[in-house]
Amino acid sequence: MRRFLPAALAITALAAASLVAVDTLTPEAVDGPEAQLTAGSELMAAPGDLVWSDEFNGAAGSAPDPSKWTHETGAHGWGNQELQNYTTSRGNSALDGNGNLVITAKRESNGSYTSARMVTKDKFERAYGRFEARIQIPRGQGIWPAFWMLGDNFPETQWPHSGEIDIMENIGREPHRVHGSIHGPGYSGGGGITGHYQHPQGWSFADDFHTFAVDWSPNKITWFVDDVAYQTFTPANVGGNKWVYDHPFFMILNVAVGGEWPGYPDGSTQFPQQMRVDYVRVYDNGAGSGGNNGGGGSGASGRITGINGMCLDVAGAVNANGTPLQIAHCNNNQAQNWTMATDGTIRAYGRCMDVTGGRTADSTPVQLWDCAGVPAQKWERTSAGQLRNPNSGKCLDAQGGSGADGTRLVIWPCHSGANQKWNVPA
Known part of the structure; x- marks a missing residue:
């Protein structure tokens, strides 16, 4: 189950250990054998508002959207003794022109392996909601596809204290089974809290697309495959250790080659192997923005x-x-009275702070507009004090870094500058 992090970030790999088995045949169960689907498993609830997505629509061979994803690169084993070198090459990650992202693990002519690992870190990070992807996984001994998350405080807070949620992992020797896990202080690596879902017909998950998701709330995480729940973990599951799922996380898609858990490719493993991703979507589950401050606004x-x-x-x-928004000298008029609404909107005069036209381009102006429940009007306060629009992955920005009276507000890639730091009503 381990999804260790880059050696370059000085994360220490833990030795392999036996899996901690948890029965989650009902939503609140905490003890028993490792989980798998039964006839009594619950169906997924309605998802709420869509707050972020990538549908991977684009021309064949085009790169993944750089406003939403960053490539992590390197060939240092990633704490798991993996073999692949993660690259930015279109040969390892590209759109296929049919609405899918394709991550390709390849064996190169010199016998080495390449693949791709993509993250939303610093572009989209969120606490709570439904995190969902529709994926056709690859196959073969030693192939290790995953859709998972890490805490946004990493690497300042080292793994596993930053937390990890594995939404879906598969190891090639188990084609009919996918795993879901959490890792935190005192329960990490081979000792992570984990369960699995077995295909009801015993078929390979690589044969078709399947939907993998978690519903995450402050004290509960439930895993789903094809809209059927198969396990739930709560603070009761972590054996008195810290429940570290109380802050935003970022998402990761990757295909590893080899490692301590999946083992290594053998003569039966065919290359290239491809993971196809139809979409990645995040919903608020009807609980407001659930954003980077760990929830919707306070209502203050x-x-x-x-x-x-x-x-x-x-x-x-x-x-x-259509009235532009700006920064100005503080006075006490209604034009500077803002409500941090519990649905993730920010309101003045009963209208919402809105990214013009729902656009996602750098320097798109921010304006006042009638509230419509659309992604262009959702904002998340990050742990760094920014206000991020999850639809664009960009932050509210005083244009040009200026602090002058009348400086207009736009969206811009998030950074640590003072012109993106905001103090909001508590």
Whole structure:
């Protein structure tokens, strides 16, 4: 179950150990044999509002959307004695022109292996909601596909204290089985808390697309395959250790080749092997934004202040659709009174802070508009004090880094500058 991290980030690999078995045949079960599907398993609830997605629509051979994904690269074993070198090559990760991302694990002419590992770190990070992907996994001894998450405080907080949620893992020698796990302090590596789902007909998961998801709330994580729940973990499962699933996480897609858990390719393993991803989607599960501050807004109202102590302001105090937003000297008028709504919107005059036209391009202006429940109006407060729009993966930004009165607000790739730091009503 281990999804260890880059050796370059100084994460120490743990020795292999036996799996901790947990029975989760009902949503709240905590003890018993390792979980698998039974006739009594529950169906997935309605997902709530869509807050982020990648549908992987694009021309064949085009790169994954760089506003949503970053490639992690290297050939240092990744703490698991893996064999592959992760690259940025289109030969290892590209769109296929049919609405899929394809991650390809290859054996190169010199006998080495290459693949891809893609993360949403610093582009989309979220606590709570449904995290879902529709995937056709690869096959073969020593092949290790995964859809998983790590805490946004990594690497400042080292693994496993940062937390890990494995939504789906498969090892090639078990074509009919997928695994779901959590890793945290005192329960990591081979000692992670884990269960598995076995295909009801015993067929290989590589034969077709399947939907893999978790529903994550503050004190419960439930795993689903094809909309059927097969296990739930709560703080009661971690044996008195810390439950570290109380802050935003980022998502990861990768295909590893070899490792201590899956073993290594042999003469039966054919290359290349491909993982096809139809979509990745994140929903709020009807619980508000569930954003990078660990949930929707507090409902509190007041000033939002930023660079140079300036206030977030409705330009000219004009209560109308399309009015630009800016920073301005603080006064006490209604144009600077903002509500951090529990649905993840930020409101003034009863209207919402809105990314113009729902666009995702750098420097798209931010305006006031009638609230419509759309992704362009959802905002998440990050642990670094930014306000991120998950639809674009970009942050609210005082344009050009300026702290001057009247500076307009736009979306821009998130960074640590003062012009993206905001103090909000608590």
